[in-house]
Amino acid sequence: MLRYDVVVIGSGPAGENGALQAAALGKKVALVEKEAVPGGACANTGTIPSKALRETALAIRQARSRDVHGIELKVADKVTVPELMGRRGLVTAREHSRIRDGLSRAGVESFRGKASFVDPHTIRVAGPGGFSIQEIGAEVVLLATGTRPFHPPQYTFDHARIYDSDTILMLDRVPGSLAILGGGVAGCEYASIFAALGVHVHVVDSKERLLPWLDGELSLAMQESFVEMGIELHQGLRATRLEAGDRDVLVTLSTGSRIVAEKVLVAGGRIGNVEALNLGAAGLEATEKGILEVNHHYQTKVPHIYAAGDLVGFPGLASASMEQGRVAMLHACNGSRSKLADLLPVGIYTIPEVSCVGESEESLSAKFLPYVVGKASLQANARANLIGEAVGFVKVLAARADGKILGVHCIGPHASELVHLGHAVMALGGDLRYFAEAVFNYPTLGEAYKYAAFEALDRMKGGAPPA
Numbered sequence: 092m093l094r095y096d097v098v099v100i101g102s103g104p105a106g107e108n109g110a111l112q113a114a115a116l117g118k119k120v121a122l123v124e125k126e127a128v129p130g131g132a133c134a135n136t137g138t139i140p141s142k143a144l145r146e147t148a149l150a151i152r153q154a155r156s157r158d159v160h161g162i163e164l165k166v167a168d169k170v171t172v173p174e175l176m177g178r179r180g181l182v183t184a185r186e187h188s189r190i191r192d193g194l195s196r197a198g199v200e201s202f203r204g205k206a207s208f209v210d211p212h213t214i215r216v217a218g219p220g221g222f223s224i225q226e227i228g229a230e231v232v233l234l235a236t237g238t239r240p241f242h243p244p245q246y247t248f249d250h251a252r253i254y255d256s257d258t259i260l261m262l263d264r265v266p267g268s269l270a271i272l273g274g275g276v277a278g279c280e281y282a283s284i285f286a287a288l289g290v291h292v293h294v295v296d297s298k299e300r301l302l303p304w305l306d307g308e309l310s311l312a313m314q315e316s317f318v319e320m321g322i323e324l325h326q327g328l329r330a331t332r333l334e335a336g337d338r339d340v341l342v343t344l345s346t347g348s349r350i351v352a353e354k355v356l357v358a359g360g361r362i363g364n365v366e367a368l369n370l371g372a373a374g375l376e377a378t379e380k381g382i383l384e385v386n387h388h389y390q391t392k393v394p395h396i397y398a399a400g401d402l403v404g405f406p407g408l409a410s411a412s413m414e415q416g417r418v419a420m421l422h423a424c425n426g427s428r429s430k431l432a433d434l435l436p437v438g439i440y441t442i443p444e445v446s447c448v449g450e451s452e453e454s455l456s457a458k459f460l461p462y463v464v465g466k467a468s469l470q471a472n473a474r475a476n477l478i479g480e481a482v483g484f485v486k487v488l489a490a491r492a493d494g495k496i497l498g499v500h501c502i503g504p505h506a507s508e509l510v511h512l513g514h515a516v517m518a519l520g521g522d523l524r525y526f527a528e529a530v531f532n533y534p535t536l537g538e539a540y541k542y543a544a545f546e547a548l549d550r551m552k553g554g555a556p557p558a
Contacts, residue, residue, distance in 0.1 A: 095121045098229035100206045103131025104409045105400030106235030109416030114197040116424040123206040129190040136257045143179035148287035153479040172262040208373040231423045238361035238401040252335040266353035273358035274301045283442040286320040295325045306451035309500045389419035438507035446510040449498035461491035465547025469503040473534035480504035485539040494523035
């Protein structure tokens with residue numbers, strides 16, 4: 092039997108970075124991946140492919156809004172969704188090469204096959220087709236097998252009319268209409284992408300507000316932008332029945348009303364990839380959604396077995412998964428860092444983008460913490476106007492007493508990049524004076540922080556209410 096200090100199962104963001112971290116600490120590391128290519132859902136079925144489609148949709152939307160005379164843009168009637176992904180193949184191939192090269196340079200040994208526990212310290216790897224079997228001994232195990240779209244049992248997924256968030260990317264053509272069941276992150280992202288491509292989109296969501304965990308003003312601004320794009324929102328409702336016909340799908344809602352759409356995307360969350368792991372042999376058990384419970388070191392109840400990434404549930408972000416893998420292996424291998432950073436930025440790749448970090452108005456109110464709000468509209472921002480996306484705002488929340496930055500919320504062009512300036516100032520304990528006194532390049536999106544800071548400082552001086 093081959094023996095390793097650390098065995099990592101899964102090569103997505105958590106697995107890759109956990110393996111590299113353990114190897115950097117001098118450990119003998121093996122990584123097991125069942126697919127022919129590394130990267131997990133992030134590189135192959137979810138993050139990068141969907142963002143590639145988004146870039147095409149965004150480019151079309153921007154070009155239409157720039158009023159450039161003499162240029163006409165339209166989506167061809169027979170174009171497939173994979174064809175619209177543009178640089179997806181190039182980016183994915185480079186990710187595969189980057190991951191393989193990085194693991195190889197670090198001395199991580201890679202195994203292709205499905206992994207399962209024989210006992211808490213022994214992993215069986217069954218090669219493609221199950222023909223070759225290798226058993227590996229491990230002092231420490233990191234589970235990073237990720238998740239896949241959840242299929243509610245009441246729906247039949249035929250991948251011809253009714254899709255999940257992976258298979259929707261294989262559409263043979265851009266449909267005239269699309270009903271999206273679920274208003275979570277994936278549902279919202281795909282709603283705005285397809286709307287930008289000219290599709291008539293319906294969103295059916297059981298909640299009264301899309302993404303209610305966001306700052307309320309941010310969430311409502313996103314909803315308003317969806318309505319302006321022509322997206323029909325059916326909130327506080329569920330789809331009770333899907334009837335697929337030759338040309339359309341009839342969607343019956345909980346009120347008895349009906350929607351007709353060419354295609355349906357069921358975006359009902361994700362479920363952990365744990366079935367093949369034989370967790371019982373390791374003394375572990377997952378939840379009904381295939382999620383493993385861990386402590387802040389990402390240890391499961393079996394101390395030498397760790398889990399990270401989407402497999403441990405919220406927030407389910409590639410960025411957080413990378414750090415979770417590193418933190419887990421630093422703890423397991425006696426490294427210096429044993430917890431995840433307190434400030435985790437959230438990036439939602441809708442059109443327009445939404446991003447935030449830190450406290451919301453709701454969370455500050457719940458904690459009875461006095462605060463002030465500063466907000467700058469991007470409609471008045473020269474750079475946003477130049478790129479044809481003069482929508483949204485930058486919103487800064489600061490402590491009323493000293494102006495210390497408590498939260499940043501952005502909606503608009505490049506929000507997922509823009510938020511990091513506020514994120515950095517927060518992490519270093521900065522306050523509103525930095526933004527008010529800093530010199531920003533002009534024209535830039537970042538200068539919106541200055542005007543948001545001016546407004547917040549005025550509120551502090553005048554003792555104005557927080558909003």
